[in-house]
Amino acid sequence: MIHRVENIISIHNNHFWGFASGSLDADAASVRLFVARGMELLVAQSYSKNLGLYAERIGAINVVLTSSDTAARVKSQLKRLARPMYSNPPIHGAKIVANIVGDPTLFGEWKAEMEMMAGRIKNVRQKLYDSLCAKDKSGKDWSFILKQIGMFSFTGLNTTQTESMTKKWHVFMTKDGRISLAGLNLAKCEYLSDAIIDSYHNLNRAICGLGGTDTWLGGQGDVGLCGQGGPPLKKKKKHRGFSRRRQHWETVVSWNR
Numbered sequence: 001m002i003h004r005v006e007n008i009i010s011i012h013n014n015h016f017w018g019f020a021s022g023s024l025d026a027d028a029a030s031v032r033l034f035v036a037r038g039m040e041l042l043v044a045q046s047y048s049k050n051l052g053l054y055a056e057r058i059g060a061i062n063v064v065l066t067s068s069d070t071a072a073r074v075k076s077q078l079k080r081l082a083r084p085m086y087s088n089p090p091i092h093g094a095k096i097v098a099n100i101v102g103d104p105t106l107f108g109e110w111k112a113e114m115e116m117m118a119g120r121i122k123n124v125r126q127k128l129y130d131s132l133c134a135k136d137k138s139g140k141d142w143s144f145i146l147k148q149i150g151m152f153s154f155t156g157l158n159t160t161q162t163e164s165m166t167k168k169w170h171v172f173m174t175k176d177g178r179i180s181l182a183g184l185n186l187a188k189c190e191y192l193s194d195a196i197i198d199s200y201h202n203l204n205r206a207i208c209g210l211g212g213t214d215t216w217l218g219g220q221g222d223v224g225l226c227g228q229g230g231p232p233l234k235k236k237k238k239h240r241g242f243s244r245r246r247q248h249w250e251t252v253v254s255w256n257r
Contacts, residue, residue: 010034015046015059020149022118024111040065047097049151050114056093121151121181124189128153128181131193138201151182161199169195 012031018024034041046059061078065071100106125145132142145153157165157177165171171192173179184192 009040009042011042011044013044015044016049016150017045018050018111018114019118019121019151022115022122024114035064038066047093051097051100051110053093053096056090056096058093058097117182124181124184124186125153127186127189128184128192131190132196135190135193136197136201140200151180152178153181154178155196155200157196157199161203164199164203165195169199171195 012034014028014031017027020027031041031043041064043062043064044059045062046057048054048057048059051058063071063074063078065074100110125148129142129145132145136142144156148154155173155177157173159175162173162175162177165173169191171179179192
């Protein structure tokens with residue numbers, strides 16, 4: 001393995017533990033594989049999502065090392081890092097987690113509820129994919145929706161298209177096109193599909209230029225926006241201007257019909 005040859009210590013982000021497959025054991029398989037092979041690693045763990053403790057922000061950093069001497073030195077360094085940041089964190093969230101995972105009955109209920117929640121998210125993901133395929137007649141491959149796992153999904157929409165989602169369709173999402181499937185229900189999948197298809201295809205047809213994807217005043221890549229149904233924009237002139245978004249002076253291309 002590359003980790004052994006290059007002597008790499010890996011960091012595992014386990015913030016969605018249980019929400020990928022619905023099983024704590026299945027989602028922990030990669031971490032346990034590394035440990036079983038005697039490899040050192042760090043595991044960043046959070047209970048904010050899988051236990052609904054968003055206000056508590058409870059989590060932990062787990063460090064697996066091969067010697068007690070190294071463990072003592074690493075623990076000392078972690079304490080030095082924690083001291084100026086928060087010293088002693090609130091104990092409320094940790095108490096809640098300890099009570100649940102320490103009680104066999106509560107622990108079993110939690111695992112069952114997490115499996116149910118993960119299953120609901122999978123059903124929503126499948127329904128969204130089915131709706132996109134049924135409504136979109138362009139032949140676009142939407143299978144990447146199903147290839148992703150967990151609470152979120154990337155839609156393939158760019159910044160301009162996500163703005164259309166919000167302004168025209170009142171669908172709120174991050175600018176990189178990521179949506180929370182946990183906040184979506186089966187009844188809204190068709191509406192969301194209509195919004196995605198409209199924003200993706202109509203704004204794709206509206207973008208013209210010589211390359212790139214930046215639509216800010218022509219910007220980098222000499223890409224401008226055409227009016228929907230109107231003729232392509234033509235380059236008029238270049239001038240120097242200060243980009244508030246990029247925080248530096250650059251050449252800006254202006255456009256006209």
